[in-house]
């Protein structure tokens with residue numbers, strides 16, 4: 001296990017399309033996933049994509065903290081996805097604030113589909129499919145965008161909401177829901 005260096009916006013590895021993983025059960029992929037989890041926890045963040053640690057492969061890790069709104073929501077446990085594919089289940093998008101470990105100390109309002117299905121391979125080689133809504137859907141869209149060379153500012157429709165997190169703390173609380181570092 002090792003904590004890996006995180007690439008920041010501007011590094012070419014974040015701008016390219018990552019390569020598919022041929023064998024999800026390859027021990028090299030499992031070592032990568034373990035290091036990504038350790039790096040994500042150290043940062044700390046709630047999601048990380050392999051290009052963010054300079055590895056141009058289609059691998060992401062994330063979790064969703066539970067009880068975000070005090071509603072007893074159990075969240076989503078630590079998940080590693082290989083070759084994930086996101087399919088929107090609605091045309092409806094909502095904006096929410098996002099951050100990214102590749103743009104430290106910054107945040108912005110990003111529109112995301114509110115309901116998706118994602119399919120992937122798991123580290124044991126099994127196929128996996130899950131539906132997600134709201135913040136869970138946001139996190140998965142953010143992480144999977146990294147695999148296509150897309151950083152959240154490229155999804156923003158109102159760049160006046162993009163800025164340093166410390167400054168954005170001054171905006172009302174309701175728009176901070178969805179705080180995310182991935």
Ligand code: NI
Pocket residue numbers: 099100101102142143146181182
């Ligand atoms: Ni990110």
